[in-house]
Amino acid sequence: MTVKELVKPIILQRADPWIYKHTDGYYYFSASVPEYDRIEIRRAKTINGLSEADGVTIWRKHEEGMLSANIWAPEIHYIDGKWYVYFAAARTTETNEGLFDHRMFVLENESENPLEGKWIEKGQLKTNWESFALDSTTFEHNGVRYLVWAQKDPNIYGNSNLYIAKMKNPWTIEGEQVMIAEPEYDWEKIGFLVNEGPAVLNRNGKIFISYSASATDYNYCMGVLIADENSDLLNKxxxxxxxxPVLKTDEEGEIFGPGHSCFTVSEDGKKDILVYHARNYKEIVGDPLYDPNRHTFVKELAYDDKGNIIFDLK
Structure with missing residues (x-):
């Protein structure tokens, strides 16, 4: 089956999707579940096959404390022979349902198959200060591992900015975190002032970071950051x-609020694939965060004559 023949959406009611193709030939999928209470992993030999694969619950939220509410955006990575899941979690109090109180956490599994074995909590992935933080992702470039994430700076008006830092190990940053993006354009400030959901792709001599902006209704959209691969990635x-925005609501195509993307590759390895979530209707009753119908979509990417990604392929 070709990429263009993939069923869209490929997975219903799975927001903040992450698809990773491993050396064993399997695609591994993780995402936020509507209940925000657990982390599931599924795998399949094809992208489309993920829609029929059974999800395996690898971890559940705690009864109380910082890991007890709103389990968001888990990402599965394979680093130095072990599996890691990065995710955000919050706590519920008498006055707060855990919103905007998130911190970032890491799980580790030494098994060859991450659907088996034991997942160990490595604890909070701490940054240079304590505040709302989420959407951590990691990548290696020129022998250096980096973390990119979204966090609230108490001294900056808005909800979240994007930061980068070197990593000492898969659950610890080292040195100073550097802000590389903050909401500045009108399309990043609708409802909330948000830069979040980063995902990294290294192509054509460039490092691309896709990210999401604005509130999580039909105004949600995507932008991109680009750096030369030989530049200092820790320099804003x-x-x-x-x-x-490089991807936004397409009412004619019934794609509303596309965002929180990641990148994977086609089964033959020849095409880059964008993975993202969106709804297929515009009007939402109540808080968009509790509307379960953000579905996982995929689309094929192309590049222009300057080597930049063409996101909005019809």
Whole structure:
């Protein structure tokens, strides 16, 4: 089956999707479940096969404390022979349902198959200060492992900015975190002032970071940061932001609020694939965070003559 023949959406009611193709030939999938109470992993030999694969619950939220509410955006990675899951979690109090109180956490599994074996809590992935933090992702470049994530700076008006830092190990950053993006354009400030959901792709001599902006209704959209692969990735000036969204609501195509993307590859390895969530209707009753119908979609990517990603392929 070709990429263009993939069923869309491929997985219903799974937001913040993450698809990773491993060396064993399997695609591994993780995402936020509507109940926000657990982390599931599924795998299949094809992208489309993920829609029929059974999800295996690898971890459940705690009864109380910082890991007891709103389990969001788990990502599965394979690093130095072990599996890791990065996710955000919060706590419920008498006055707060855990919203905007998130921190980032890491799980580890030494098994060859991450659907088996034991997942160990490595604890909170701490940053340079304590505040709302989520959507951690990691990548290696030129022998250095980096973390990219979204966090609230108490001294900056808004909800979250994007940061990067080196990593000492898969659950610890080292040195100073550097802000590489904050909401600045009108399309990043609708409902909430948000830059979040980063995902990294290294192609054509460039490091691309896709990210999401604005509230999680039909205004949710995607931008991109681009740095030269030979630049200092810890220098904010190395990163250049798109002035306009690279993917946004397409009412005619019934794609509303596309965002929180990641990248994977086609089964033959020849095409880059964008994975993202969206709804297929515009009007939402109540808080968009509790509307379960953010579905997982995929689309094929292409590149222009400058080597930049063409996201919005019809």
């Amino acid at each position: 000036n190395s990163w250049h932001k798109s002035e306009k």
